[in-house]
Amino acid sequence: MIRRLLRSRTLNHYLRDPSAVLGSFLLLVLLVGAVFAPWIAPQNPYDPKVLTLQDSLLPPIWMEGGRAPYLLGTDDQGRDILSTILYGCRTSFLVAFSVILIAGTAGSLIGLLAAYYGGVLDAVTMRLADTMFSFSTTLIAMLLLGIFKGGGIPLVILAIVLTDWVRYARTMRGSALAVKQEDYVQAARAVGASNFRIMFRHIIPNAIPPILVVAAVDFGAVVMLEATLSFLGVGVPINKPSLGMMISQGKRFIYAGKWWLVVFPGSALISIVLGVNLLADWLREEINPRLRKR
């Protein structure tokens, strides 16, 4: 099994693609940091009991005035920047995974049904999708968060899902429409397979690869979107900052020379998005060999 994997084409291509390796390395580091944040972070920045205002706005440890345990310095409320980044990455990953799971499942299902049954169902859902798509996701999310008076990760997830499902619905519909015409689907129908069986045994497996690619590309976009919403102040609560919130709170201090408030969370955000996109690029080429550069 392992030998097969080691000799496989996929692994070979992966190892020969330095950007894919770099991407997964970045992601892995941040993902591990995020998952194990409660154990590895020097401080729980979301617990007001452990914060001290006396330690606010300290520079990184290697600069004059910096001190342990604040490796990357502290923010204006005395939160350790490194710890807050780790906890912030948790929020980023949590939101991104949840959105992709929910929007991916729901969107794919809608797309599949629309393609398979066609007619009115198809027309209605796809016009709905077009309408949703014609608005900027940020705008719709802000509107929703404004109506529900903002705040809270579940609401951020819901707000993003409400527009994000469209990508999956369209992709799935496209693939399903193509696969539907294939001989083996016609054959399955001819031997009397149920609609359910045709959809889940014959159509879905063939439509999964493009959905995976969409999900991979979408991941980075969702992370950015959460950061944007938090930056604009309609996302996470202020005392539980995510990366976007850290950047928006820190930007006031850039002019005052306190660059670490923005540069470190900004770098973490860039790393996540870059890592995901590099990996998504590789995945896309792998799944669609015609794109591969030879």
Add this chain to the structure above:
Amino acid sequence: MKGRVAWILIGLLVAILGSASILGMAKDTLVVAVMAPPRTMNPHGSDADANLQIMANIFDGLLQRDADGNLLPALATSWERVDALTWRFHLRQGVKFHNGNDFTWEDVKFSLERLKEPYPVSEFLAFGAAIAEVRPVDGDPWTIDIVTTEPVPWFVQNLHQIFIMDKESTETRSIGEIGEYPIGTGPYKFVEWVKGSYLKLEANEDYWGGPPPIKYVVFKPITESSTRVAALISGEVDLIQDVPVELFDMVKSSPNAEIITRPSRRSIWLGLRNSPGFPGSDVRVRKAIYMAINEDEIIEKVMMGHAFPCSQIPDPPTVGYDASIERLPYDPEEAKRLLAEAGYPDGFTIKLTGPNDRYVQDEQIAQAIATQLAKVGIRVELDVKPKAVYFPELDEHGLDFYLLGWFDGSYDFGRSFTKLLHTVDPERGYGGLNGASYSDPVLDKLLEASSSIVDPTLRADALRLLNRVAMQEKIAVIPLHYQEDTYALYKPSNVQFRPRPDGWIVCKDISFGG
């Protein structure tokens, strides 16, 4: 070849015009960057200082305040209190509105009665409701009596912000037009308002107090604080209001900027519900919260040194201020003991509501308080929001624990108390800003006892007593600090400017020096 000559000529022309405007012509326009844009040009349409300070340049009140806060004559040349209900004013003769109409007592009567009409006409409803009659005395149109429905001891103290409008042009125009194009008697005339961008005013050469020194004034709202600072340092604006504390040192070190500060009249404090069943109904809990807050740390770390601790709502010049009131000491151990004694050994959870775009570092103060209260076991849920959402919520009196700033434009703690802490009573206009429905019968009685006293000295004593009982026995609010007003000037413009106690930018008192 012809084309090139033309370009050279154009270039020369631009160079000449450019240098002429720098060297030749004296600067005649003052550009002021303010934190909040004006909402309307209707002088009674907003009681926010952001609006009033601009109206004060276009309109006059019967009275005005100088840069030290003293009450001076304006459209009235003198005034006296005839009896508990009646105030007599001698009006200034020969004043003209910007449209050429003469100023008469009818304009005064019209403007004061206009205060009674609800939004969008007036936000001074409570003051308007107190006015019973405006009438000339013995047929002399230049002497009028204003009669109030009940004794309003601080009546004249408010007249610098009640602006007088032209009866004729106000009656004949729609409220929409009035809100777009102001016609006053003030030192500056309206030129142009591009909403969200700028408001341009031109000196009124016929101003009764003499033409103001600067010909044109432009008010530019720049809400983003670092952008406001950048505009000043680049010379795009000559004067800015509200230098953000985090950029204070940076601005100070800039060779182009000069910083001017003044202790603000505004105090920042926390209101707390005291209805039965709520933790705040026990004065020990109120004391515990007070003592768990380390105000020195907030001033040092959150306000970056730009604030002064306060022990009460009013500032020293306000009637009712009592210098003998001291802050409770910062003592978290005692706070924990008090909480345990009150039956909350493990603390409790409470929601702190506040604005995030109104006061200096408001959102950061709220966070710091959550951090400090956590140390004695009080878990604070933070609910900070834009002022446009927060203030309507405050008006519904349903908050538990909230952050508010206050300074009394009429320098009267009695007026402050009726708005902020008196038991909510919409019919009498009491408790309008009492965000948590705070109610204490003893304090209410003390206030009511004070308002019937005509003698100013005795009344001040009564108000001081009210203040002492409220702050020392009842802990009616938890005081934090007085803000510091900060301004920055663009040095090359050589602006001569003195900050006022109310923080308004009154341009007739500003000039370009040397």
